[in-house]
Amino acid sequence: MAADHAAGRLAVATLPGIGEIVPGDDLPTIVAESLGAAVASGGALVDLAPLRPDDVVVVTSKVVSKAEGSIVDLATIEPRPEAVAFAARWDRDPRQVEVVLREARRVVRMANGVLITETEHGFICANGGVDASNVGPRSGDIVLLLPRDPDASAAAIRAAIRAIVGIDLAVIVSDSFGRPWRWGITDVAIGVSGIAPIEDLRGTPDADGRVMRSTIRAVADEIASAAELALGKVGGRPVALVRGAVPDRRESSIGEALIPAASDLFR
Amino acid sequence: MAADHAAGRLAVATLPGIGEIVPGDDLPTIVAESLGAAVASGGALVDLAPLRPDDVVVVTSKVVSKAEGSIVDLATIEPRPEAVAFAARWDRDPRQVEVVLREARRVVRMANGVLITETEHGFICANGGVDASNVGPRSGDIVLLLPRDPDASAAAIRAAIRAIVGIDLAVIVSDSFGRPWRWGITDVAIGVSGIAPIEDLRGTPDADGRVMRSTIRAVADEIASAAELALGKVGGRPVALVRGAVPDRRESSIGEALIPAASDLFR
Numbered sequence: 330m331a332a333d334h335a336a337g338r339l340a341v342a343t344l345p346g347i348g349e350i351v352p353g354d355d356l357p358t359i360v361a362e363s364l365g366a367a368v369a370s371g372g373a374l375v376d377l378a379p380l381r382p383d384d385v386v387v388v389t390s391k392v393v394s395k396a397e398g399s400i401v402d403l404a405t406i407e408p409r410p411e412a413v414a415f416a417a418r419w420d421r422d423p424r425q426v427e428v429v430l431r432e433a434r435r436v437v438r439m440a441n442g443v444l445i446t447e448t449e450h451g452f453i454c455a456n457g458g459v460d461a462s463n464v465g466p467r468s469g470d471i472v473l474l475l476p477r478d479p480d481a482s483a484a485a486i487r488a489a490i491r492a493i494v495g496i497d498l499a500v501i502v503s504d505s506f507g508r509p510w511r512w513g514i515t516d517v518a519i520g521v522s523g524i525a526p527i528e529d530l531r532g533t534p535d536a537d538g539r540v541m542r543s544t545i546r547a548v549a550d551e552i553a554s555a556a557e558l559a560l561g562k563v564g565g566r567p568v569a570l571v572r573g574a575v576p577d578r579r580e581s582s583i584g585e586a587l588i589p590a591a592s593d594l595f596r
Numbered sequence: 597m598a599a600d601h602a603a604g605r606l607a608v609a610t611l612p613g614i615g616e617i618v619p620g621d622d623l624p625t626i627v628a629e630s631l632g633a634a635v636a637s638g639g640a641l642v643d644l645a646p647l648r649p650d651d652v653v654v655v656t657s658k659v660v661s662k663a664e665g666s667i668v669d670l671a672t673i674e675p676r677p678e679a680v681a682f683a684a685r686w687d688r689d690p691r692q693v694e695v696v697l698r699e700a701r702r703v704v705r706m707a708n709g710v711l712i713t714e715t716e717h718g719f720i721c722a723n724g725g726v727d728a729s730n731v732g733p734r735s736g737d738i739v740l741l742l743p744r745d746p747d748a749s750a751a752a753i754r755a756a757i758r759a760i761v762g763i764d765l766a767v768i769v770s771d772s773f774g775r776p777w778r779w780g781i782t783d784v785a786i787g788v789s790g791i792a793p794i795e796d797l798r799g800t801p802d803a804d805g806r807v808m809r810s811t812i813r814a815v816a817d818e819i820a821s822a823a824e825l826a827l828g829k830v831g832g833r834p835v836a837l838v839r840g841a842v843p844d845r846r847e848s849s850i851g852e853a854l855i856p857a858a859s860d861l862f863r
Contacts, residue, residue, distance in 0.1 A: 554821040
């Protein structure tokens with residue numbers, strides 16, 4: 330994969346050796362050590378050595394939230410009447426609905442059993458990113474929240490890779506979001522470090538020399554989606570290395586990818 | 597790339613040898629012959645040989661529309677007063693606005709200079725998919741429409757690959773769509789053949805044995821996004837081969853990915 334890599338190729342490899350993550354785990358060190366071991370002589374990803382400055386590490390938010398303790402035990406939650414009523418009508422857990430409402434800066438839609446909120450980060454997503462699947466071996470009372478500051482989570486992983494592996498790679502923290510109008514979830518970036526989430530091609534010429542008027546590529550979201558295809562949804566594989574995506578290494582934040590309310594037509 | 601390919605790996609390669617496409621070109625044969633030549637002995641993608649039944653071919657809609665003649669010469673268009681007014685207010689071409697309105701089954705939003713419509717296919721997207729960039733060497737009077745029946749376009753390419761290369765591969769026709777709430781476009785599937793656009797994991801157990809309640813993976817959209825990372829936006833590279841995405845080879849149509857109006861909260 331490394332030797333024949335050339336322009337017009339993309340390669341995604343899942344990082345082996347990362348087990349169950351629990352609160353308090355030093356995830357940045359775990360990711361960095363696994364990456365270093367995987368590309369070292371004898372490692373599972375030795376064909377990817379040497380790492381390259383345009384490689385991108387994608388880490389799913391689920392393990393970030395677990396390690397950082399962004400976890401709520403629903404047994405501690407007293408739902409408000411609005412949450413009880415919505416949950417009863419749509420066969421949902423009222424305590425989970427309560428957590429979603431507590432995490433919300435604003436409710437965007439609350440209908441048809443679907444609860445779409447704007448989180449404190451500015452993300453608009455189903456259930457405010459509160460996640461009840463694949464949260465660990467404990468039974469149904471544990472839910473995961475989004476990481477408090479996903480850019481900072483990405484920066485910490487990036488710093489550990491720099492310190493332990495000796496290379497400065499871009500890092501994306503990803504999560505699975507739905508979209509209006511189309512069924513299904515795709516993985517998107519919710520935190521970035523060392524990569525700009527969008528690439529603004531406005532004002533640059535297209536293949537015919539015509540100035541492109543409105544093309545902004547959501548590169549980090551596409552990288553997160555490509556990583557998801559390799560990681561899958563049920564395999565317990567939380568980290569991928571993406572090579573060939575030509576990331577824009579500009580320092581940025583995920584906020585750059587979010588449309589402010591004043592420019593938005595759907596809230 | 598082929599030899600070391602294993603579970604948890606994704607590889608995307610751009611197909612070389614496809615030049616400018618013009619109306620009347622037999623795109624299915626061109627794609628199939630290029631694919632066959634690329635993986636043949638001495639070809640540019642010989643490291644990908646042999647092709648595998650879970651490889652997916654992604655073709656951007658732009659070349660499909662060109663080959664099929666889904667093209668409008670704006671010099672022939674007489675804009676209605678509503679198009680003239682909107683275009684004047686937002687510094688747009690009134691003839692292009694007119695074409696978008698003609699292609700629309702329904703206008704979803706028409707504000708802030710943004711025109712979001714539902715096309716006859718059922719896609720909801722900016723400018724109804726009408727595309728004025730990278731349309732060819734002619735100057736600004738030509739726009740591309742979406743292919744009339746992208747599933748049929750994908751099926752024709754699939755049939756040509758089967759006939760010429762001798763393997764039945766899934767084919768996706770892709771286009772670049774924006775999303776509410778986040779800046780930037782990502783590539784999504786607008787036509788499929790030999791692959792289901794979504795993978796419904798509802799009712800299957802997650803890694804902890806808990807039944808997943810609402811996970812539908814938009815696999816074809818993620819494959820389209822992964823392909824876009826390799827193809828880029830300005831390179832004139834319209835076809836990619838994606839290996840490792842574990843496509844669901846169920847016969848389907850892109851309609852399966854579209855949320856019907858009755859279930860939708862954002863139109």
